Amino acid sequence: MIYSSILAAKTAGEKQLAVLIDPDKANDQQLDQLIRTAILAKVDYFLIGGSLLMSDRLGLCLEQIGRSCNIPRILFPGNALQVHPGADAILLLSLISGRNPEFLIGQHVIAAPSLKKSGLEIMPTSYLLIDGGAPTSVSYMSNTTPIPAEKSDIAQCTAMAGEMLGHRLVYMDAGSGARRPIPTETIRAVSQNVDIPLIVGGGIRTPEAALNAIRAGADVIVVGTASERDPLVLVEMAEAVRSGKTLVP
Ligand code: 1GP
Secondary structure: OHHHHHHHHHHOOOOEEEEEEOOOOOOHHHHHHHHHHHHHOOOOEEEEOOOOOOOOOHHHHHHHHHHHOOOOEEEOOOOHHHOOOOOOEEEEEEEOOOOOHHHHHHHHHHHHHHHHHHOOEEEEEEEEEEOOOOOOHHHHHHOOOOEOOOOHHHHHHHHHHHHHOOOOEEEEEOOOOOOOOOOHHHHHHHHOOOOOOEEEEOOOOOHHHHHHHHHOOOOEEEEOHHHHHOOOHHHHHHHHHHHOOOOOO
């Protein structure tokens, strides 16, 4: 089970790297190169999805990854249309930084029958959108306002509430292509106040930025845009993430 592996890594102090793939943004060849580099870098997970899918490449993308490697494929859905049984698991996101009921429960109700049938491992996730310096597709498409980047108290209490509601993961996201990654103080405020694994992404383009987020308490780093531009960045990014392993008493 994928959630147990995330939890086991956290318990052991090991840090993990996930690569975000937007099926609209990678053709077969680009995807092949990305997969080969991800294998080389020993990437832990693929996240697959986007705010909006224009193509019908979601299934093809999942198949291509499945044919090439055993790296788990986790859906990161922008809406209920992105439930696909060809993946291994899904982040069942509640956009709790926002106040739009559609992304707190509406899409979940629509997706429930297909989720039930899919056989996917379901990972209920507190999804916190944090301001990354410019409007993102997620904030526009979800019609929600991100938490201001420096308001660590709001991020902290939001994540605490998500954990108390029974979510199994927290995902703090500045949004794909964010101008700035989430400030380390804001990551730290959350990581020190929740026990469930913490995923951090959005605007992480360098190994240093990945390590900063890890040192602030992130358990899993998500990289999308940087790996679309140059898949080889994943090798150094993975080394940086692993170097952040913490000693567990
Ligand atoms: C977005 O966290 C992911 O949801 C990845 O963001 O594309 O900026 O790496 P980037």
